[in-house]
Amino acid sequence: MSRSTGRRLGRAGIRDVAAAAGVSITTVSDALNGKGRLPDATRSHVREVADRLGYRPSAAARTLRTGKSGLLGLTVTTYGDEPFTFTEFAYFAEMARAATSAALARGYALVILPATSRHDVWSNVALDGTVVIDPADGDPVVTELVRHGIPVVSDGRPGGALPVTGWVDNDHEAAVLGLLDHLADAGARRIGLLTGNTTDTYTRLSTTAYLHWCERVGQDPVYESYPAHDPCAGAVAADRLLARPDRPDAVYGLFDPNGTDLLAAARRYGLRVPEDLLLVCCSESTLYAATEPPVTTLSLKPRRIGTAVVQILIDAIEGLDTGRPIEQVIPTDLIIRASSQRRSPRTTVSPPRAPTGD
Amino acid sequence: MSRSTGRRLGRAGIRDVAAAAGVSITTVSDALNGKGRLPDATRSHVREVADRLGYRPSAAARTLRTGKSGLLGLTVTTYGDEPFTFTEFAYFAEMARAATSAALARGYALVILPATSRHDVWSNVALDGTVVIDPADGDPVVTELVRHGIPVVSDGRPGGALPVTGWVDNDHEAAVLGLLDHLADAGARRIGLLTGNTTDTYTRLSTTAYLHWCERVGQDPVYESYPAHDPCAGAVAADRLLARPDRPDAVYGLFDPNGTDLLAAARRYGLRVPEDLLLVCCSESTLYAATEPPVTTLSLKPRRIGTAVVQILIDAIEGLDTGRPIEQVIPTDLIIRASSQRRSPRTTVSPPRAPTGD
DNA sequence: CCGCCATGCAGAAACGTGTCTTTCCGAAGC
DNA sequence: GCTTCGGAAAGACACGTTTCTGCATGGCGG
Structure with a gap:
């Protein structure tokens, strides 16, 4: 025939x-x-x-002929033993959503892939580029991708001289320092930290910034760490932190659920927020606007990060790069609510200060 | 050469x-x-x-030759004017995560795609099959996909005789009826509903189940609806519901943020939960375990749904289907917490030394 | 001793598209 | 009048893999 x-x-x-x-x-x-x-x-x-x-x-034939698939990988590294933390917290969900929208607007689509180095999964899909969320130092997946000529842009400043095309990150040190200053301004004398025991960049930078701040103001560090992938462990660690003999009068929690964890722990110990305990946590959830009391949150602006990562990546793919790694710092946003304001609203006080930080 | x-x-x-x-x-x-x-x-x-x-x-060459790409589309329909609701709520995040894991375990990867019928995006990627979340009646994207021979499995029972290969859904009617019975058992005399004004299947089935229950027990329906994609509208609608002259003494909120919305509204009206107002909302967030008071939630088991959808889809792709549409009903899970139990567990605060709740 | 089958491997045809090269043809220039 | 030039479209190849077909060899039964 x-x-x-x-x-x-x-x-x-x-x-x-x-x-x-x-x-x-x-x-x-x-x-x-x-x-x-x-x-x-x-x-x-x-x-x-x-x-x-x-x-x-046929997309396959076009990809074979042109070498461009229009697909971008989106990977998430694993925390501890959990096989997959995609959208573990609201941050990832928001970031992935923004990245997907930005990619779609430029004619690309996102493929969700695990950060493990399983060859069979990665080689089964033709990728024009990859977004890597919070890569570990010397991540083997990243090195292998760039060795195959696939551009990689990371969410989170890469450590270990990772040969990425570019990266986008917050200034975590400045964010933590500004937040601690905010708590000190509100009257905190001893600020505690609820942190993770993982080695990812976010946890490490935030913790060292906290330690530096303590050193600068002459406060003994008061912190508890726990495996961030385990939601139950967070509640236990919050309890531990408030059970210490040197109990802090203000706490910053690094992870999304820490706000409710700390609120619940404070209730168990009969501590009023914010009268007895000032509270800030890093979260993207709008639920903290309606808790009792509303909790001050640090937003990492995941939507802006997701958008920026994709723009940089597609620019590099389409040959619009300038040759040197493209690095971009997204400012954080401290959303001040009742949990970090010592003065009760009943007493007449000066009007709330403008939220423009340093 | x-x-x-x-x-x-x-x-x-x-x-x-x-x-x-x-x-x-x-x-x-x-x-x-x-x-x-x-x-x-x-x-x-x-x-x-x-x-x-x-x-x-080369994945492209293999796909061209074999006709199998190992890629599954994952689409989300839009609510109202919002262009993209992927992971708008925790449900989508959990479901997408489980679907991704299940697909990966069988050698497939997920591509996030918009539910709009933009040809250029859809035809730029070779899909072996597609998961559609909550398709509208007669969804043009679905019909076009099946016309091209691509299997489609939907999360949510499809309406309008949509020619899908299979679907997975909860028994929303049974879930709502059981939940309302639970509230009635706890002493509720007039149960209100906070619902959406969209036409998607979930909202429609839940609302009609509520109306049927009201008819059965002879209660006048008391409900407020709002555009579910607008978070601010949820808080306003919760306020409206509690401001009615026929104020309910128990409320079920259909959407994830409704729990905190209703808690905040109750505080504004001086209503104690659960003494004056019983509360249940549909949510996958673990935050409701640590609110004041903890809120009873209805879980739709998104992880099980995401896994089941992918299994059915891959079975169909690999020719393991039985010829007729595969339908699967996943039971829901009512997680009963303090907000829906009229008796207060204790009037004094339990000692702080035992962090193991319940 | 001959034919046959099982084994181990090579050649070549697809898959469907993008694109380089070539061909054809009419019109304009010397 | 012949060449050249340029527009319009066709021919052919390449992308890299899978897979069908087929060739050679050696062991075995008849």
Whole structure:
């Protein structure tokens, strides 16, 4: 049987369009992609025939020929033993959502992939580039990707001289320092920290910033750490922190659920917030606007980060890069609510200060 | 230049492996895929050479040849004007996470795609199948996908005779009826509903189940609806519901943030929970375990749904289907906490030394 | 001793597209 | 009048893999 009649079942190919329009394959390709020198009459004719046949170019064939798939990987490193922490917290959900929207707007789609170095999964999909969330130092997946010539942009400043194309991150040190200053301004004398025992960049930078701040103001560090992937462990660690003999009068929690964990622990110990205990936690959840009391949160602006990461990555893919790594720092946002304001609203006080930090 | 020496830059191809191993292309392909009849010596030799060269088969070429890409689409329909509601609520995050894990375990990856019928995005990626979350009646994207022979499995029972391969859903009617019975058992005399004004299946089924229950027990329906995509509107609607002259003494909120919305509204009206107002909301967030008071939540088991959807879809793709649509109902889980139990567990605060709750 | 089958492997045809090169043809220039 | 030039479209190849077909060899039964 001839090749033009053999494909009765299945989708229409470019050959079918060419035959139906009475032109060659080249003309069809050029007409649909706007590439060659064709009169407008031919262009519209071919397009009309293609539409009538319901023709959709094969993504696989196009990818094979052009080398561009229009797919970006989105990976998340694992915390501890958990196999997969995608959208473990609201941060990831928001960031992934923004990244997906930004990619879609430029004609790309996102593929969710694990950060493990399972070859079979990674090699089964043709990637134009990859977004890596919080890569570990010397991440083998990242090095292998760049060795294959795939651009990698990371959310989180990479450590260990990772050869990424670029990165986007918050200034975690400045955020923690500003937040601690805010608590001190509100009257905190001893600020505690609820942190993780993992080695990821966010946890490490935030913790060292806390230690530096303590050193600067001459306060003994008071902190508890726990495996961040275990939600129950957070509640226990919050309890431990408030059970210490050197109980802090203000606490910053690094992870999303810490706000409710600390509120619950404070209730168990009969501590009033904010009268007896000032509270701030890092979270993207709007639920903290409606808790009792509302909790001051530090937002890492995941939407801006997700958008920026994708823009940098696509710029690099499409050859708009400047040759050197592109680095971008997104400012954080401290959303001040009742839990970190010592003065009760009943007493007449000076109007609340403008939220413009240093 | 010959074809074997021309590709110096770029990844190693199967030809390079064949040349380096001193065998033919066929032998390399068979050895790596475990297909042909080869002695184990040749197999291991080829594999060793391929590893040494860092050979990764081209996903695009394999997809073109075999017709299988190993990619599954994951789409979310839009609510109202919002362009993209992926992981708008914790439900989507959990469901997407479970679906991703389940797909990965069977060698597939998930591509996040918008539910709009933008051709250019959909046709730029070769899909083996698609998961559609809560499709609208007669969804054009779904019909076009099945017309192209791509299996579609939906999260949420499809309406409008949508030709999906299968679907997974909760028994929303039974869940709402059981939950309302639970509230009535706890002493509720007039149960209100906080619902959405969208036409998606979840909202519609839950609301009609509520109305049926009211009819059965002879209670006048008391409900407020609002656009579920707008977080501020939820707080306003919660306020409206509690401001009514026929104020309910128990409320069920259909959406994730309704719990804190209703708690805040109750505080504004001086209503104690659960003494004056019983509360249940549908949510997957663990934050409700630590609110004041903890809120009873209805979990739709998104992890089980995400896993089941992917299993059904991959079974259909790999030809394990039975010919008829596969339908699966996942039971819901009512997590009973203090907000829906009229008796207060204790009037004094329990000693702080035992962090093990309940 | 001949034919046959099982084994081990190579050659080559696809998969469907993009694009380089070539061909054709009419019109303009010397 | 012949060449050249440029526009329009066709031919052919390549992308890298899978897989069908087929060739050679050696062991075995008849």
